[in-house]
Amino acid sequence: MKELVEFIAKALVDEPDQVRVTAIEGEKITVIELRVAPSDLGKVIGKQGRTARSIRTLLNATATKLRKRAVLEILE
Amino acid sequence: MIAMEQTGRTPDDAVAEALRKLGLPREYVLVLTLAEGAKGFLGFGGQEARVRLTVTPAGERLIQARVTLERLLALMGVQADVYAEERQGFLHLEVSGEHAGLLIGKYGQTIEAVQFLVGRILDRRIGERIQVQIDVEGYRERRRQRLEQMALRLAKQVKATGEAVVLEPMTPADRRIIHLVLQTDAEVRTASVGDGRERRLMIVPEASHRSP
Numbered sequence A: 001m002k003e004l005v006e007f008i009a010k011a012l013v014d015e016p017d018q019v020r021v022t023a024i025e026g027e028k029i030t031v032i033e034l035r036v037a038p039s040d041l042g043k044v045i046g047k048q049g050r051t052a053r054s055i056r057t058l059l060n061a062t063a064t065k066l067r068k069r070a071v072l073e074i075l076e
Numbered sequence B: 001m002i003a004m005e006q007t008g009r010t011p012d013d014a015v016a017e018a019l020r021k022l023g024l025p026r027e028y029v030l031v032l033t034l035a036e037g038a039k040g041f042l043g044f045g046g047q048e049a050r051v052r053l054t055v056t057p058a059g060e061r062l063i064q065a066r067v068t069l070e071r072l073l074a075l076m077g078v079q080a081d082v083y084a085e086e087r088q089g090f091l092h093l094e095v096s097g098e099h100a101g102l103l104i105g106k107y108g109q110t111i112e113a114v115q116f117l118v119g120r121i122l123d124r125r126i127g128e129r130i131q132v133q134i135d136v137e138g139y140r141e142r143r144r145q146r147l148e149q150m151a152l153r154l155a156k157q158v159k160a161t162g163e164a165v166v167l168e169p170m171t172p173a174d175r176r177i178i179h180l181v182l183q184t185d186a187e188v189r190t191a192s193v194g195d196g197r198e199r200r201l202m203i204v205p206e207a208s209h210r211s212p
Helices: A002-012 A038-045 A047-065 B011-022 B057-075 B100-104 B106-126 B139-161 B172-182
Strands: A020-025 A029-035 A069-075 B003-008 B029-035 B049-055 B080-087 B090-097 B132-136 B165-169 B188-193 B200-205
Touching: A002 A020, A002 A029, A002 A038, A002 A047, A002 B057, A002 B106, A038 A047, A038 A069, A047 A069, A047 B100, A047 B106, B003 B011, B011 B029, B011 B049, B049 B057, B057 B080, B057 B090, B057 B106, B090 B100, B100 B106, B100 B132, B106 B132, B106 B139, B132 B139, B139 B165, B139 B172, B139 B188, B139 B200, B172 B188, B172 B200
Parallel strands: A029 A069, B090 B132
Antiparallel strands: A020 A029, B003 B049, B029 B049, B080 B090, B165 B200, B188 B200
């Protein structure tokens, strides 16, 4: 799940070296934290949040397959 | 520029094998025959044919699209094959394999998200706006048929009651299917209302045709 978010984020931003993804595994929920360069924030969020929403949809499908739950947090 | 060399029994064999590895139809490569190959005698003294394939820019886009989607699917834990082709004005990517249901998602939301993200990634990698369509196990065609049937049913209802019907919010592609199927019906008219994700299609009775 972490790798999925990392792949998408790096493919969308201008500064892939500054993409940081960490996974915090809870008992029931995994929190995936995504950090990008401030100038790239808009690229991972998208118009009206569409990019972020799409990433979350893929993350949910992936987590479901693993019988887990995951949430994506995009940090400034 | 992507180029590869391949050997085979004959130049044709070598080209076929190289195309299989690239996953491309013949029209996306330029072929240079480096060695014609020669038949030996009883398996001795033969020489293999050797060809060099150069992928055209259009072919490179297809490879780029296929590889991007394959990587994304692998990261989602989905084992699938991707076939890419150019269609009228867009790239069509066909996914076949297991987990079709997971990939389509509720109301097709997962496949729409995959399509959106792959489109975005390819825009950046290729440097131009590219329209991408992704299909899984014939999903798009089934969806089109279902939407057309629904549109025809609702049009009938609108004509019978003389009252307009507003549909659920839909993607532009889905709305387009309904606009098109009702275009030839003079007794109803279609329109879209609302913005963005909330945009809905409306089927309206045509006043001049309303029964007295």
